[in-house]
Amino acid sequence: MITDQDLIGFVLHEARLIDEQRFEEWLDLFAEDGRYWMPLEMGQTDPILHNSLFYDDKLLLRIRVERLKGAKTYSQKPKSRCHHLMQAPLVEARDDATGEYATWAAFHYVETRLDEQTLYAGWSRHSLVLIDGRLKIKLKRVDLVNCDSAFGNIQLFM
Amino acid sequence: MPYDIPSARALIRETEVHRDIYTSPEVFDLEMKHVFGNAWVYVGHASQIPAMGDFITTTTGVTPVVMVRRGDGGISVLYNRCPHKGTRVANELCGNAGRFFRCPYHAWSFRLDGSIAAIPMPEAYARTEFKGSEAAKGMTPVAAVHVYRDFVFARLAAEGIGFEDFFGDSLSSLDNMVDRSPVGRLEVAGGVLRYLHHCNYKMLMENLTDTCHPMVAHESSAGTAVAVWNTMPPGTPKHPAVEIYAPFMSSYQAFDSMGVQVWPNGHGHTGVSHSIHSDYSAIPGYYEQMVAAHGEEKARRILDTNRHNTAYFPNMTMKGPIQALRIFKPIAADKTMVESWTFRLVGAPDKLLERTLMYSRLINAPTSPVGHDDLEMYERAQDALHADGNVWINTQRNYDPGETPEDTAVTNGTTERQMRNQLRAWKKFMAERVVA
Known part of the structure; x- marks a missing residue:
């Protein structure tokens, strides 16, 4: 039986894995058909015929994770670091019969490299699914409060 | 160091180029004025402004401009400043102005070709030489606009190289992109x-x-x-x-x-x-x-x-x-x-x-x-x-x-x-x- 506290703990643990750059473990949280989506406009509904900042399947995420540790990844020499400050996640939907759950959490996220530190703010929505007794991410949707602003490099994950 | 046109030109040699064309604010200012003034610069695409009053705001070089669809179906590119106090008139990246632009500061209003439609209390200018002023021209249109297969280009300089002479056969790349539509038309999307x-x-x-x-x-x-x-x-x-x-x-x-x-x-x-x-x-x-x-x-x-x-x-x-x-x-x-x-x-x-x-x-x-x-x-x-x-x-x-x-x-x-x-x-x- 998945409790609300399990779902909340999952979301906080996911952010912590990113902050600690335990990216292999982080990738393992995604279902095989999971997606990481960061829309380009407020309230965006279409990730296919409207562009996004991210709309990665697991293969694209794996390429990013492998790239971050590559010996010739010059934009990570030196490496970026990041920090999540999460509001307590809310459980928005739960269906124990199908093993599908949804959470919502507001966050502040800082990404830093060299002498630059950039603050982002937004809301993350997790669509989780129970597979073989483990919670997996079906969709992590990250809506930035300024999703339509111009940005410099965003190299890690919110 | 202070630059002028001849000294800026001297930064370009046949097989090497001086770093000041990338780093110097003085060279940058000259470049914005002359290179971006004399060249044809891409402004936007006609599909972004399908209906009368539709506009986008952008820059040619560092110059703020607004591209707008007029009532007669044509496209104007105007300097995006009020002739009165210089306030930027159109502020969103895109929008619709209706039949007139209206400056939010003192309510001067302009037709979609930039000419003045109305100024509050016109009698205050009656006994002045306002008609001869720069302001009386309204929102200034850029000197030259050319629409090629829905791609809108502008040249800021009043006199200069013509559109065809500037692009010549290079337009074949643009043609190829448009020709890839079975009906020969593109729309900005996504x-x-x-x-x-x-x-x-x-x-x-x-x-x-x-x-x-x-x-x-x-x-x-x-x-x-x-x-x-x-x-x-x-x-x-x-x-x-x-x-x-x-x-x-x-x-x-x-x-x-x-x-x-x-x-x-x-x-x-x-x-x-x-x-x-x-x-x-x-x-x-x-x-x-x-x-x-x-x-x-x-x-x-x-x-x-x-x-x-x-x-x-x-x-x-x-x-x-x-x-x-x-x-x-x-x-x-x-x-x-x-x-x-x-x-x-x-x-x-x-x-x-x-x-x-x-x-x-x-x-x-x-x-x-x-x-x-x-x-x-x-x-x-x-x-x-x-x-x-x-x-x-x-x-x-x-x-x-x-x-x-x-x-x-x-x-x-x-x-x-x-x-x-x-x-x-x-x-x-x-x-x-x-x-x-």
């Missing part, structure tokens, strides 16, 4: 990716035809994509993103054989015989639509042209085969806004737009690994160019002493010829007036 670069815009322009960097700078992204793909079980269906990434790892020999084309006035393109876009999977139904529209021979001719990057001097680039366009908007000597625009081929399958959007997201977005690779190089250069030990940048690869700025030529694909071509055009347009 939103705009805006990516802020702390570097000079010319570094991006020069990188467009730099075919000796992908296999080095992008080994981290494209090379990793290929390596990860190779671990997948045999028979896994080809991933569309891998199809986009993999050609970046083509060899020097492969890029060399693709060729580079140069045209007068700084335009040119990579991928003459074939390109990194040549071997994408066919989209079901599209070829049949093109044959139905154009006949088999013409359809093949259009679709077999797979130019890589076409660089339109001074700051726009397009990829015909995937209907993508980028503008490198200069903000300061060391600051550039990169806008990536994508187009729907009207009458063609949505899958083409889907692929274009994926390409832009993976290659040209603030979140793109390929973009991270490139920006790292630009920003390292922007910093390190301040080293006084050597103030020159080398652009000598495959230099031929017989090259001239007016050449139309096809060369090997790994030459730095197109970079020299752009820099020679920069020198030409760094002038009080350029008429031909």
Whole structure:
């Protein structure tokens, strides 16, 4: 039986894995058909015929994770670091019969490299699914409060 | 150091260029005034403003302008300032003004061609010489506007080179992009990716035809994509993103054989015989639509042209085969806004737009690994160019002493010829007036 506290703990643990750059473990949280989506406009509904900042399947995420540790990844020499400050996640939907759950959490996220530190703010929505007794991410949707602003490099994950 | 036109022009040599064209605020100011004043600069696409009063705001160089659809169906490009106090009149990136622009400060209103429609309390000007003032002209239209197959270009200089003379045969790349629509029409679609670069815009322009960097700078992204793909079980269906990434790892020999084309006035393109876009999977139904529209021979001719990057001097680039366009908007000597625009081929399958959007997201977005690779190089250069030990940048690869700025030529694909071509055009347009 998945409790609300399990779902909340999952979301906080996911952010912590990113902050600690335990990216292999982080990738393992995604279902095989999971997606990481960061829309380009407020309230965006279409990730296919409207562009996004991210709309990665697991293969694209794996390429990013492998790239971050590559010996010739010059934009990570030196490496970026990041920090999540999460509001307590809310459980928005739960269906124990199908093993599908949804959470919502507001966050502040800082990404830093060299002498630059950039603050982002937004809301993350997790669509989780129970597979073989483990919670997996079906969709992590990250809506930035300024999703339509111009940005410099965003190299890690919110 | 203080610069004027002759001393700025002297920064460009045949096979090397002084770093001050990338770092000096004085050179930047001269460049914005003269190079961006004398050249034809891309403003926007007619599909962005379909109805009367529709507008977009943008810049040509650093000059704020508004492009608007008039009641007669024509397009005006106006300086986006009120003639009264200079307030920016249209403020959103896009919107609809109705029949009039209205300045939010003192309610001066303007017709869509920029002329004054009304000023509150007109009697206050009755006994003045207002009619002869600059303000009486309204929102000033830019000197010259040309719409070519829905692409809107402007020249700020009152007198200067004509549109056809400026672009010449380079318009063939733009033609190819439009001709890929079965009905010959494009629409801006999918939103705009805006990516802020702390570097000079010319570094991006020069990188467009730099075919000796992908296999080095992008080994981290494209090379990793290929390596990860190779671990997948045999028979896994080809991933569309891998199809986009993999050609970046083509060899020097492969890029060399693709060729580079140069045209007068700084335009040119990579991928003459074939390109990194040549071997994408066919989209079901599209070829049949093109044959139905154009006949088999013409359809093949259009679709077999797979130019890589076409660089339109001074700051726009397009990829015909995937209907993508980028503008490198200069903000300061060391600051550039990169806008990536994508187009729907009207009458063609949505899958083409889907692929274009994926390409832009993976290659040209603030979140793109390929973009991270490139920006790292630009920003390292922007910093390190301040080293006084050597103030020159080398652009000598495959230099031929017989090259001239007016050449139309096809060369090997790994030459730095197109970079020299752009820099020679920069020198030409760094002038009080350029008429031909």
